[in-house]
Amino acid sequence: MAQSSAISIENVSFRYRDRQELAIRDISFQMMPGELLLLAGASGCGKTTLIRCINGLIPRSYKGEITGRILLHDQETTDFSLARISQIVGTVLQDPERQILGTRVMNEVAFGLENLALSRPEIIKRIDSSLEYLGILQLRNRETFNLSGGEKQKVALAGVLAMRPSILLLDEPLASLDPASAQETLRLVRQLTDQGMTVLMVEHRVEDVFNIHPDRVIFMEEGEIRYLGALDGLSKAVNYHEIKLPAPLIVERAAADPPPHPVQFQPADGKPQPLVQFEDVSFGYETHTTVLKGISLSINRGDVIAVLGANGAGKTTMVKHAIGLLKPKSGRVLVEGKDTRHISVAQVAKTLGYVFQSPSHMLFAPTVYEELAFGPTNLRHDPEEIRKEVQEAIDIVHLTGREKDPPLALSFGQQKRVSIAAILAMRSRILVMDEPTAGQDYRNYMEFMDAILQLPNFEAILFITHDIDLAVIYANRVLLVDNGQVVADGKPEEVLSNFDLLSATRLVPTSLLKLNLQRVEATGHFQRAEALAHI
Amino acid sequence: MLVTWRYRIRKSIIQWFDPRAWLIFYACFLACTLLFWDVRYLAVFAFIALVILIGSGIRVSEMRRPLMFIAVFGIFYSALTFLTGRGGMEVYESEHLITRLQANFTIFGWQPAINVTLEKAFYSLGIFLRVSSLASMTILIPYSLNPAQYGIIFRGLGMSDKIAYAMDLTMRFIPTFGRDFMMTMDAQRARGYELENLRGGLIAQVRKMAPLIVPVTIHAIIGSEDIIDAMDLRAFGVGPRVWLEQLHYKKRDYVLIALGILLFFTCGGLSMFGFGKFWVPI
Numbered sequence: 158m159a160q161s162s163a164i165s166i167e168n169v170s171f172r173y174r175d176r177q178e179l180a181i182r183d184i185s186f187q188m189m190p191g192e193l194l195l196l197a198g199a200s201g202c203g204k205t206t207l208i209r210c211i212n213g214l215i216p217r218s219y220k221g222e223i224t225g226r227i228l229l230h231d232q233e234t235t236d237f238s239l240a241r242i243s244q245i246v247g248t249v250l251q252d253p254e255r256q257i258l259g260t261r262v263m264n265e266v267a268f269g270l271e272n273l274a275l276s277r278p279e280i281i282k283r284i285d286s287s288l289e290y291l292g293i294l295q296l297r298n299r300e301t302f303n304l305s306g307g308e309k310q311k312v313a314l315a316g317v318l319a320m321r322p323s324i325l326l327l328d329e330p331l332a333s334l335d336p337a338s339a340q341e342t343l344r345l346v347r348q349l350t351d352q353g354m355t356v357l358m359v360e361h362r363v364e365d366v367f368n369i370h371p372d373r374v375i376f377m378e379e380g381e382i383r384y385l386g387a388l389d390g391l392s393k394a395v396n397y398h399e400i401k402l403p404a405p406l407i408v409e410r411a412a413a414d415p416p417p418h419p420v421q422f423q424p425a426d427g428k429p430q431p432l433v434q435f436e437d438v439s440f441g442y443e444t445h446t447t448v449l450k451g452i453s454l455s456i457n458r459g460d461v462i463a464v465l466g467a468n469g470a471g472k473t474t475m476v477k478h479a480i481g482l483l484k485p486k487s488g489r490v491l492v493e494g495k496d497t498r499h500i501s502v503a504q505v506a507k508t509l510g511y512v513f514q515s516p517s518h519m520l521f522a523p524t525v526y527e528e529l530a531f532g533p534t535n536l537r538h539d540p541e542e543i544r545k546e547v548q549e550a551i552d553i554v555h556l557t558g559r560e561k562d563p564p565l566a567l568s569f570g571q572q573k574r575v576s577i578a579a580i581l582a583m584r585s586r587i588l589v590m591d592e593p594t595a596g597q598d599y600r601n602y603m604e605f606m607d608a609i610l611q612l613p614n615f616e617a618i619l620f621i622t623h624d625i626d627l628a629v630i631y632a633n634r635v636l637l638v639d640n641g642q643v644v645a646d647g648k649p650e651e652v653l654s655n656f657d658l659l660s661a662t663r664l665v666p667t668s669l670l671k672l673n674l675q676r677v678e679a680t681g682h683f684q685r686a687e688a689l690a691h692i
Numbered sequence: 693m694l695v696t697w698r699y700r701i702r703k704s705i706i707q708w709f710d711p712r713a714w715l716i717f718y719a720c721f722l723a724c725t726l727l728f729w730d731v732r733y734l735a736v737f738a739f740i741a742l743v744i745l746i747g748s749g750i751r752v753s754e755m756r757r758p759l760m761f762i763a764v765f766g767i768f769y770s771a772l773t774f775l776t777g778r779g780g781m782e783v784y785e786s787e788h789l790i791t792r793l794q795a796n797f798t799i800f801g802w803q804p805a806i807n808v809t810l811e812k813a814f815y816s817l818g819i820f821l822r823v824s825s826l827a828s829m830t831i832l833i834p835y836s837l838n839p840a841q842y843g844i845i846f847r848g849l850g851m852s853d854k855i856a857y858a859m860d861l862t863m864r865f866i867p868t869f870g871r872d873f874m875m876t877m878d879a880q881r882a883r884g885y886e887l888e889n890l891r892g893g894l895i896a897q898v899r900k901m902a903p904l905i906v907p908v909t910i911h912a913i914i915g916s917e918d919i920i921d922a923m924d925l926r927a928f929g930v931g932p933r934v935w936l937e938q939l940h941y942k943k944r945d946y947v948l949i950a951l952g953i954l955l956f957f958t959c960g961g962l963s964m965f966g967f968g969k970f971w972v973p974i
Contacts, residue, residue, distance in 0.1 A: 503881075
């Protein structure tokens, strides 16, 4: 007798109640028990909608029009309650910070079990076995808010596993993790599937997931499945600009295409002296803790600096010192020769413009024009000058004609461009970005970074990232931060070739880095995979 | 960090009791304090509050700020009452003049003066005793009650699962909300926004707060969708739930609850029979 499927999706289409168009269209596939399926595709292609159809949130929490059949272990789920589905399908959402509901780890893992009204001894047994399985029993009594990103991810997973589902849906589980934590999560996923769990994993970081050998891949586009099959076929079926494939596969494919247009940072005119100097800077949020330890460095005209390091290494704290949001406990930070202790954050903003990770943390104005005028108005620029600055910034980020649109109604990518334009309009000389690619799919973020590097107004660019490939492709200088110290500062070709150091800072060499290192003698410097295909 | 929990396990009178018993006692204490205007009665309540404050095991350094706030607020409010005499007219009808203080300058021909009366002085003292005993009893709660237990405490006090869990969720997400707020604050400061420079009337000031309020609100709304999904996906609200943590009343908790209820009825009775009304020593 043939083995029954864990998930069977038959011609499923769905339209949200307030939308005209279908979010997913005529989706059909099956998953066998113990199968690991990777679901890839650009933002807005319908991945999350598909996940919601399987875990029952559609149509129970998200109303709309659904057609087709969804079967879990050969049983149609239409009449199942969410409680019943939740014992078959476990879902880990993208942001563990929002998924974790308990103040303490133990309460968090117990949440679903309490709702199912299990007995207390059974709940405790399951809490301990889930935490032990994931190797985090020591976190049992910790407060959830103070956990690291990787720990939060595991605690969220423990809360789901405690309900003993046979199917696991993971929605971009690697998004907020540093490379080493991402690898740990992937190893766990592999372990779970090897023990019989059926796992459907949505992920942009396709290359990383390739390392744990998913059984099959689905690639979605505009609500439809464009590819469903083995890994080997994916690179042929899908444009290599759309998902991040391993570098050797891109090189293979790109050889037939014309070479990419080189993207080079052309710094704006400026003085030769350092723009920012850190002199033996130390800092701690509380008296007895030290977050930064004796940091000395300078940011010069022409620098494109990638700041790499694990979560909690001190990257953001260091950058906040450069923009004057934090003041050193000892040592000093000079911005254009002036000590940040003696100037306001607004004065520093004339030199350094800081783009935060999420645009929704800063966008507030009713129109794009007013949003962009906010910074220069605070800096007391002349009204006529502000008009020119705003218009120029809008043109540079290709948002001409959207001046009167509300920024919060734009797409995520456009919001990100508004947040950059807001800094451009202030005429800051250095662009500082925290995780510039977060929340964007591969094609979008590569186009975004290409556009940033070609902006004419900045003298230097600095970005914090977990993505080594961003440093490989775009940076001309890498700062490795570990435990509050800059442990390496130099050209990417020098810093990133030291794999021991990378491992110590929880970074994992990528296929692009390895390929570049093999060819660096011939190329002289690191390049993107498409360019390597033509050397 | 904007929000950090003050709760610690301490050698504390409050933590010696079950949190539910303490909250019942606290509610009775609050109600009783509000029944009286007689400073002799209020002095007793202030003394009880002081003893509990000292016995709370909280170091002065930990609660310097709230204590300062209570002191400044209490003194300011009492002084304002004393200077203006407002509010007191509801509890006394005639006044006994002690002295009249007159300024030796004039403002546009008006010479400021206040009549220092026995009633005004005792009314202000009464206000001060009330405010300080209520505030110091209240301020102890976040230092003494475990935020992880808020849900089970309120469930134990008879609220529904949903309302009780809402208390838990509030405690869980206040630090997240605080972190989002700080992030927005940093993002706007990096764009030259200075909260210290807010000027204009109240409405103008609120409008100028928009760069903080709008992103924080939008972020909270976006985040709440995930929170609701996370709750739905783990079967919240499908039926009566079990609470993993259990609280057990001990003998002393029953004694405390009985004491609170006795206090409430005694004070209620005294108040009904006209005791504890406004009093001045004449």
